[in-house]
Amino acid sequence: MVSRPIVLVFLLVVLIITSQFEWKQQLVNELESTARSQKHISNREELIKDKIILSQEKMIQKLNDFIQNLQQQLLQCRGNNKTVHSSGASLTSYISDIRRQHMMDD
Template sequence: MSRPMVLVFLLVILIITSQFDWKQQLVNEVEGNPSISQIQQHALRRDDVKEKIILSQEKSIHKLNELVQRLQQQLLQCRGSNESTDITGNSLTADRNENEIERHQILED
């Protein structure tokens, strides 16, 4: 019976020491690597920066679209004034201008 007791005792010591080793390895890994919360915070900051960049680009695109629409309207007005001063075909140019204006308004909508 002494032999099984020695084996049980050694088994208990082995289990206890292995648990201490596992805990020590976990502590070393946690201390050596940045914490998960820090990594998550860094990822969130990166996402916030990306979102801000996207929003600023969307604002710029919206402003550019407004400028394009204004320029198209000015161009149509200039064409209309130039063509209306033309002596030949006044009625045809007026009809054409109205058609172009309607077409551009439809495209803008």
């Protein structure tokens, strides 16, 4: 038969080899879990970035609408200003005509 120390050494070697397989399996499981977590985190980051981009696009659209509104108001003010100036010019010429006529009458 086989001597006792040889059997013990053999069992020890088997134990070491099987424990290494278990450690490797644990490491593989942990790495897979970490990879899944990182993928989940990166997916969430992408969703958050998309939401931020959509929010910024909405704000840009609102600002563009606001700018268009202000430009329309500016054009209206310029039109009103031209009307006032042209009315003022015709009033000035009317007053000048009256003064001329008054001077001629004197």
